[in-house]
Amino acid sequence: MPKPRIRAFAAMALLALANAPAGDDFETLVAAERRFAADATTLGITPAFRAHVSPDGLLISPAPRPAAPELARQTDAPGARLEWQPEAAGIARSGDPGFTTGPYVMRRGDRVSHGQFFTIWHRGKDGDWRWLIDSGSPPLAAGEVAMPAQVARLGDPGAPAHSEDLAAVEQRLDADISALAGFLAADGRVLRAGAPPAIGEAGVALAARGPKGAGKRLGGGRSSAGDLAYSYGQVEDGGVRIGHYVRVWHHGAAGWRLLVDQFAPTPRRP
Numbered sequence: 001m002p003k004p005r006i007r008a009f010a011a012m013a014l015l016a017l018a019n020a021p022a023g024d025d026f027e028t029l030v031a032a033e034r035r036f037a038a039d040a041t042t043l044g045i046t047p048a049f050r051a052h053v054s055p056d057g058l059l060i061s062p063a064p065r066p067a068a069p070e071l072a073r074q075t076d077a078p079g080a081r082l083e084w085q086p087e088a089a090g091i092a093r094s095g096d097p098g099f100t101t102g103p104y105v106m107r108r109g110d111r112v113s114h115g116q117f118f119t120i121w122h123r124g125k126d127g128d129w130r131w132l133i134d135s136g137s138p139p140l141a142a143g144e145v146a147m148p149a150q151v152a153r154l155g156d157p158g159a160p161a162h163s164e165d166l167a168a169v170e171q172r173l174d175a176d177i178s179a180l181a182g183f184l185a186a187d188g189r190v191l192r193a194g195a196p197p198a199i200g201e202a203g204v205a206l207a208a209r210g211p212k213g214a215g216k217r218l219g220g221g222r223s224s225a226g227d228l229a230y231s232y233g234q235v236e237d238g239g240v241r242i243g244h245y246v247r248v249w250h251h252g253a254a255g256w257r258l259l260v261d262q263f264a265p266t267p268r269r270p
Contacts (some may be wrong), residue, residue: 024098025095029121030151031109032129033086033100045082053130054122059134060244062267064218064232081107084117087148090155090259093224096123099248101260103145114145116191118262120230134248135264137191154187158253166229166249169256174215177188177235180207185257193265212218213237214243225253
């Protein structure tokens with residue numbers, strides 16, 4: 001076989017590998033979340049958060065703020081226990097960034113609350129995953145959530161469509177954060193206070209019943225492969241800040257679609 005053809009086949013093989021789903025990387029992401037959860041049990045909640053945070057990590061609730069100085073001041077309440085497990089996750093084709101979401105249980109003595117966590121992950125040059133954004137939904141109004149044994153992988157594996165820039169898409173959604181029709185993926189999840197996660201059309205309906213307001217992007221990032229992006233921002237209603245959002249976008253066969261849309265309301269002052 002002529003050498004030019006050998007080089008051509010080699011180039012095609014490398015391109016296929018570059019565009020292949022990061023199956024092994026997905027498993028390492030899930031494993032990182034599970035180690036994080038295990039450390040919260042053995043080391044304590046705050047020590048576990050310190051051990052797994054990225055240097056530029058952010059805490060979202062009640063507003064985006066650097067995680068490191070906040071965690072340095074925090075201590076666990078006596079008897080507090082926090083348990084969680086991933087239920088759904090996704091990762092860029094380039095192997096970074098990724099995200100996880102699932103149920104949590106907080107116990108403080110006889111008080112037990114259940115909710116949904118949402119974490120954006122970044123993998124450093126050392127190959128270790130560290131959480132970049134920690135957010136989630138306030139406790140459910142009632143009921144319990146079982147810890148999942150399996151993790152669903154979110155994201156359309158189809159070839160990316162040629163579509164408009166993500167900034168333009170997100171600006172349209174920011175006009176009314178409650179109108180997710182046409183933005184949410186079929187397997188996309190909507191996280192709102194007091195309710196379990198809703199998927200697809202049920203998520204669109206849940207958002208429509210929830211808070212309405214205008215969003216303003218404050219920051220975010222995108223994978224080197226250009227297929228996965230995350231963003232966070234504040235939400236205002238009539239000029240008054242009512243909360244913050246965290247989103248994960250995926251660029252697939254349908255263009256840019258939301259895989260997770262989470263709204264964290266501003267806590268009420270006592």
